[in-house]
Amino acid sequence: MLLSILIWVLAIITAGVFLAREWFPPAINEHARAFDSQFHLTLLLTGGIFLLAQAALGFVILRARRRARAEYSHGNNRLEVIWTAATAALFLGAVFLSTRIFTQVHLGAAAPNALRVECLAKQFSWSFRYPGPDGKYAKLDVRQINDATGNPFGQDERDPAGKDDIVTAALRVPAGRPVELILRGRDVIHNFFVRELRLKQDVVPGMLIPLRFQADVPGTYEVACSELCGLGHHLMRTVLIVMPPDEFAAWERDALAQLQQAQGQ
């Protein structure tokens, strides 16, 4: 009796904790909204199964306490077939519904007008570089890596393609324009995670991993490293700044101007 009630109460509280508030931050693009609706669908499905199973468990305990003698039976093959087929249909249905959300992030080419940015993760900070008006990055040379002088990528100083490359510590993108972020690592594995984008991708040294997204709502969003990378893992923070397109253009102009000034000196 006590156990049945306890099981029911715990099940209801568990459901309540999930529904207590919207735990996710606001979605800032199409993908994030699709993620949210798939999440809620899965929550409905699993929450229903969870509550039914706990209700049934509490119920059979209550029922079986009151009996005089147990029934002798070794099972029922028809029931086995029915519940096997039903769970298989439900579980596989869930995964087929959500496959598209995943493939849209990871398959297919970047949009032709996409903003190309490279991201470098290292113990324990983030850097980003924009190719500038020429659309080309400087070649990289590990021997020229110098975090103190602002060259975390190791851009080759002699490469003219690098003269207009903007290197920053925060990721700035224009709202409403597709972005192709190329993730690059140089020491251990890190992970680029922005909650509002509902996106997470490992940064693996030795690999260039593209991450495509578009952010529609201007604002500042925290980027948290989400793959254990050492003793400063919890400090590895930067921000994604989504700007209205004209502000972004103005920022890029200023950054280029400063770059030219610095090179002129």
Add this chain to the structure above:
Amino acid sequence: MLGRIFSTDHKVIGKQYYFLSLFSVMIGLVLSVFMRFHLIYPDKKVKLFELLWPTGAAGGIMTPELYLSIMTMHGTLMVFFVLTTVPQGGFGNFFLPIQIGAADMAFPRLNMLSFWTTLLALLVLLGAFFVPGGAPLGGWTAYPPLSAVGQIAGPGQGDGMDMWILSIALFSIASLLTSINFIATVMELRAPGMTLDRMPLTVWGWFTTAIISLLAFAVLLAAGLLLLFDRWGGTSFFLPAGLVINDRILRNSGGSPVLWQHLFWFFGHPEVYIAILPGMGLISTILSVNSRRPVFGYKAMVGAMLVIAFLGFVVWGHHMFISGMSPYSSIAFSVLTMTVGVPSAIKTFNWLGTLWGGKLRLNVAMLFALGFVSVFVAGGITGIFLGQPAMDLYLHDTYFVVGHFHLIMGVAAVFAMFAGTYYWFPKMFGRMLNETLGKIHFYITFVGVYGIFVPMHVAGLAGNPRRYPDFKEFEFLSDLTRLHTFISHTSFTVAAVQLLFLFNLLWSLWRGARASQNPWDSTTLEWSVPSPPPHDNFGGEPVAVAHGPYEYSVPGSDADFVMQAAPAKEPSA
């Protein structure tokens, strides 16, 4: 005396494994309390921390690297030396031979070697705390390059990491020896009449687990050796070109960090089933005994175990959806992952089917078995989220995952261990555990684990990354302070209640009421020998098995159960 310590008797070895794990779980639990404390009071000075780690917690404040090393050791101790060890090495060793009517394991000396190798592995692991730099900080998954490049990646990544790899390699060897022994014993030493379809589900659990261990630990051992080569032999299995770590340029080239993940999770996912399959067998038995009813769908239960064992080997990629692996692989792995959920659901349905129409006895073993079913559903169902690559784009490496695997792999398996302890203690030690203390222990623990791990799920929904030593750097994490405070305080309570269990266990060893031969009116063979059983189990008497393992409430029989060893009924004229 020496003969009793260095014994080849499977029962002595089983108890040795059990106490080895009891020691490990106490350390693992204390480490988790330290972590939960540090997470909510990161700036509080604690004398005890300074006493234990004069450098890592100088002034009483834990450094991030100390927190991470405690986390790594917690995970490693719990996964290997508790979850893998108690169900198989402990209970399996003690009861497998008796339940199939054998006098011992097929290879008693090999069995002894397995135990002592496991003990050595444990000592080497704990030794990591005492070497320069301390224990490794890379988590129990030990992803390279962090684990492959030595001290430049962090203080514990030097000697501590070597100790960790050595320990895991030794543990793998011991597990391989054990699994060969278990498989041979089940294949060769069954008593006359102990046909496959009369084997208790516990035996099926140990048998399938042994097969999984044989295949999985072989790969882990190989992966560990490759990692050692990378660290000491100048090879580049897991290290690509162009690494610059701590301002040092490395000369490696050609390797892939993702390769380690494939090898590790090829072991790591089956490991989940190594921890839970023996428990599933045991829970089926305890539910049957205490509802006085045959296991519902015995053949479906055996089939589900075999399917889980097989599918368990083809789903490892669901740990790697965000690893940079091909998206096509992710989709294939996600479909297979959803498929492995089906046999787990079948088991749950059959447990409910066993209870349905039964007459319940709510002893403590039964309470933990019912609690197992509840947390198994709670922890398993969230796998439906994590098995979808799209959901993993957000949930991977958050507290949602921490809550999920602690419930399904940790709590469910531990509940099976508790159920097994309360059920088998009389047979192992000839004395009963105290049922009242046991009930208090159960109810607080049951409510407590929901209180700890359900809030972790929603912290994950809020995006809370795991493996953070504190939550001060991020604005969005400051919203979750109250949630974490609640989790920590609940965990302190649950940890404290485990002292009640420890007291019950130790007190009952010497002072518990004497146990009869068959206190629970069970049918399997261990209950037809004295408690505790004599050295060769059956006193040299031949054992003949004439009945299935779950003959409860058989119509027309006098008692409400028929022992497996009871003589077959004369065919009526």
